Amino acid sequence: MYDPTPEHRFTFGLWTVGNVGRDPFGLPTRAALSPVEIVEMLGDLGAWGVNFHDNDLVPIDASWSEREAIVRAFRGALERTGLCVPMATTNLFGEPVFRDGAFTSADPDVRAYALQKTMRAMDLGADVGAKTYVFWGGREGAEVDAAKSPVDALKWMRECMNFLCRYNDDRGYGFRFALEAKPNEPRADIYLPTTGAMLAFIETLDTPEMVGVNPEVAHEHMAGLNFTHAIAQAWDAGKLFHIDLNDQQPGRFDQDLRFGSANPKAAFYVVKFLEDVGYDGPRHFDAHCYRSEDAAGVRDFAAGCMRTYLILADKARRFRADAEIQALLAGLGGDSALTPVMAAYSTESRDTILGAKIDRHALAQKQLPYERLDQLVIDLLLGVR
Ligand code: GCO
Numbered sequence: 001m002y003d004p005t006p007e008h009r010f011t012f013g014l015w016t017v018g019n020v021g022r023d024p025f026g027l028p029t030r031a032a033l034s035p036v037e038i039v040e041m042l043g044d045l046g047a048w049g050v051n052f053h054d055n056d057l058v059p060i061d062a063s064w065s066e067r068e069a070i071v072r073a074f075r076g077a078l079e080r081t082g083l084c085v086p087m088a089t090t091n092l093f094g095e096p097v098f099r100d101g102a103f104t105s106a107d108p109d110v111r112a113y114a115l116q117k118t119m120r121a122m123d124l125g126a127d128v129g130a131k132t133y134v135f136w137g138g139r140e141g142a143e144v145d146a147a148k149s150p151v152d153a154l155k156w157m158r159e160c161m162n163f164l165c166r167y168n169d170d171r172g173y174g175f176r177f178a179l180e181a182k183p184n185e186p187r188a189d190i191y192l193p194t195t196g197a198m199l200a201f202i203e204t205l206d207t208p209e210m211v212g213v214n215p216e217v218a219h220e221h222m223a224g225l226n227f228t229h230a231i232a233q234a235w236d237a238g239k240l241f242h243i244d245l246n247d248q249q250p251g252r253f254d255q256d257l258r259f260g261s262a263n264p265k266a267a268f269y270v271v272k273f274l275e276d277v278g279y280d281g282p283r284h285f286d287a288h289c290y291r292s293e294d295a296a297g298v299r300d301f302a303a304g305c306m307r308t309y310l311i312l313a314d315k316a317r318r319f320r321a322d323a324e325i326q327a328l329l330a331g332l333g334g335d336s337a338l339t340p341v342m343a344a345y346s347t348e349s350r351d352t353i354l355g356a357k358i359d360r361h362a363l364a365q366k367q368l369p370y371e372r373l374d375q376l377v378i379d380l381l382l383g384v385r
């Protein structure tokens with residue numbers, strides 16, 4: 001029942017299951033897996049797809065013939081396992097050239113290089129059938145606000161996104177672009193730090209319909225925000241093009257923990273939301289295995305992300321089928337004679353509301369049994385219901 005199959009649309013990045021345990025204080029703790037080995041492992045575990053940054057697959061200085069050989073071997077692994085590539089992205093953060101930003105660098109030649117690298121990476125993604133193209137601007141930020149105006153940074157970012165939207169059209173790739181926000185790390189402060197900020201920025205682009213968001217659990221939690229509320233706003237705007245599932249303790253470095261491992265209750269509401277609204281995009285795990293693990297531990301980690309998702313999806317089904325929970329919910333909202341009046345402004349509805357007798361004391365007395373409701377959710381999650 002909790003075994004993943006491709007229909008569940010679980011995906012991982014080459015950089016996630018391929019993470020070798022390097023951190024700012026220490027060297028790798030496990031051997032690197034080749035892209036082909038990763039695809040085979042993911043196929044074996046029941047995943048649906050695999051995603052990559054350009055240089056996760058093709059080393060940055062590879063020649064064209066090396067690129068072709070790598071892509072051929074990778075495609076072979078996809079065909080053998082049935083895995084697909086739903087999403088691709090560009091590494092615009094690893095190389096020293098991006099030390100002060102890519103699309104928001106004050107140096108126009110750095111921005112041009114970032115565009116060139118992204119267009120080539122889009123070609124690579126399109127070659128293997130990717131449909132979503134993610135933009136995570138890890139270096140698009142600042143430590144020293146004296147150095148540049150954040151308004152200029154936004155202008156450069158907008159120019160680059162508009163340019164790449166045109167490239168997408170020009171080549172007929174049909175990518176849906178998904179912008180991923182993060183408040184900090186690796187920069188002290190990253191521009192457009194939250195999903196809400198990204199949603200507002202998208203509306204300033206020339207072709208906003210091409211662009212949505214890729215919210216990540218850890219990133220909103222690092223900002224102290226409620227992730228379910230962030231994806232709800234993105235969904236409401238028709239912009240939830242992709243999602244990065246992982247976990248994160250508040251107030252820490254970017255932990256990228258196994259999905260649901262730090263705050264299962266928050267993870268439950270995320271899964272419940274996605275299942276309730278019928279989100280049909282990839283369920284992508286952007287997380288890392290503990291540094292203390294070996295290759296077998298990486299499998300446990302990947303299997304655990306998917307298993308936890310499926311357990312929580314089952315809990316969401318039980319939530320919907322639970323008579324007591326549903327009765328409590330039914331008593332909370334509902335309609336009154338004023339519901340249709342509020343739905344549209346007119347002189348009549350204005351006067352009806354201005355003249356209505358609304359007893360604020362009676363309303364304030366109405367019972368809101370949230371303690372009971374929350375305990376029922378806890379009972380459900382802890383497995384005693
Ligand atoms: C991070 C980010 C990245 C991006 C990835 C894909 O904090 O490192 O979440 O993992 O998701 O670059 O765009």
Ligand code: MN
Pocket residue numbers: 216218219254256286
């Ligand atoms: Mn992240």
Ligand code: MN
Pocket residue numbers: 136180216244286
């Ligand atoms: Mn991410």
